[in-house]
Amino acid sequence: MxxxxxxxxxxxxxxxxxxxxxxxxxxxxxxxxxxxxxxxxxxxxxxxxxxxxxxxxxxxxxxxxxxxxxxxxxxxxxxxxxxxxxxxxxxxxxxxxxxxxxxxxxxxxxxxxxxxxxxxxxLPVRRRVEPSFDPPRRQVNPLPALDEAGPDGFGREPFLRALVVELARTAENSHGPASAEQMVAQVGATVGGQMEQEYRRAREVAGRLTPGQLAECYLRLKSAIDGDFYVISVDEDRIVLGNRRCPFGDTVRRAPALCRMTSSVFGGVAARNHGEAVVLLDERIAVGDPECRVTVLLGPAARDNPGGHHYRDGS
CATH class of the missing domain: 3.30.565.10 (Histidine kinase-like ATPase, C-terminal domain)
Incomplete structure (x- = not known):
């Protein structure tokens, strides 16, 4: 929450x-x-x-x-x-x-x-064994700000952005935060899979994507939705990316849970190609950092890391 x-x-x-x-x-x-x-x-x-x-x-x-x-x-x-x-x-x-x-x-x-x-x-308390679903209080209006409207009203981008935020919030209010997170993760993984196929066709790539190709794929798909990701480092077991601009704009500061979309897109693509992956959202514009910093751990490096969001190849 x-x-x-x-x-x-x-x-x-x-x-x-x-x-x-x-x-x-x-x-x-x-x-x-x-x-x-x-x-x-x-x-x-x-x-x-x-x-x-x-x-x-x-x-x-x-x-x-x-x-x-x-x-x-x-x-x-x-x-x-x-x-x-x-x-x-x-x-x-x-x-x-x-x-x-x-x-x-x-x-x-x-x-x-x-x-x-x-x-x-x-915090020094422990949870009871049974699961609970308590939607958090929401004081944020996910709808586009009035000054985003052009001469002909609101365009497609603020509408779709508001749609994603409001759908996630509705799922959270109806079925609990775990359900909303699962929904966002599933959408990200599905969309990421289609974007991976587009990258393979554009680059004529077959077989497992190397870490370098994964990084290029990430940059391509995020650039397409107006992100500003760049590569910090690429090794055999990890990819570190920075980002100067969030595709959700200032809305992400009002709804930090949207960062799970990036995690599931990156993690799903990486897991399909390396069996397992862990995504660490080290820094986030959504919580006041000047830029985002995302680390993707691949294969054995993911298996040995208890933190972050874990993904496995389900194919």
Whole structure:
């Protein structure tokens, strides 16, 4: 689940804190364990709103035993090594991260290449065994902005962009976030397969695509939909790409889940040619990074990596 606080007001942070805490309490194996997690959420959201000076993106992923909370903002970064062993009790500042570091099983802060930072923490609660589907609150209007209209009204691109966002949101509201993610991933994999066939025909390529050919295929298909991807590096077991412009435009900042489309397109093509693939969305314009950075791991390198989105050849 992902949210955008823009503008990042205290009221918006309070509402989101209440929503996240209620979600944790409904699905924790013991509701009594939620208090520490709620305090962590409160501290991180409060610090981001108070000090970021710009939009704040929040992601909650409970796909494993414990939930992972990630907060992206454009404020100054901090070094966890500088946290005191014991906070200054006379000061009300600087105590939030110290408290989080004591309550959370895991905490790390990473500076973005541009402005801002990413704070990732694992919350000290566990999920009950049964699955749950809780659609997140949505305050974002996915429809095209009025200033995107031309002399004859809205064109095809803003309409189709809004259609994709609204279909994903409808699936999420009706069947839960897991269903929406599955839908976006399936669409990406299917579209990616057709684009791969077009690349093979254009380049007269047969057999398995090499890592270099995969990279060229990615650039070709993303350029066709107005992305601005470029190759950072290509090796036998991995491809690293950058991107200066998202095909979804500014809409992606209001709906970061659309990044799964890129992941499934890249991962599906790679898995069909190398058996297995993992896609790591290392940096994303959608959460305030200046550019996207995507790593695609191939074959054995994918098999040995527990993170990212995993794909296998289903043919």
């Amino acid at each position: 992902e949210w955008l606080l823009a503008p990042p007001t205290a009221a918006a942070a309070s509402a989101l804190r209440g929503e996240v805490t209620a979600f944790l309490r409904r699905h924790a194996d013991s509701p009594d364990t939620v208090d520490d997690a709620a305090l962590i959420v409160s501290e991180l959201l409060g610090n981001a709103v108070q000090h970021a000076g710009g939009p704040v993106w929040v992601t909650l992923d409970w796909s494993t035993d414990r939930p992972e909370l990630v907060v992206h903002d454009l404020g100054a970064t901090v070094d966890l090594a500088d946290l005191p062993a014991v906070p200054d009790t006379a000061s009300i500042r600087g105590r939030g991260l110290w408290l989080v570091s004591r309550l959370s099983p895991e905490l790390d802060v990473v500076a973005k290449r541009g402005d801002g930072k990413r704070i990732r923490t694992v």
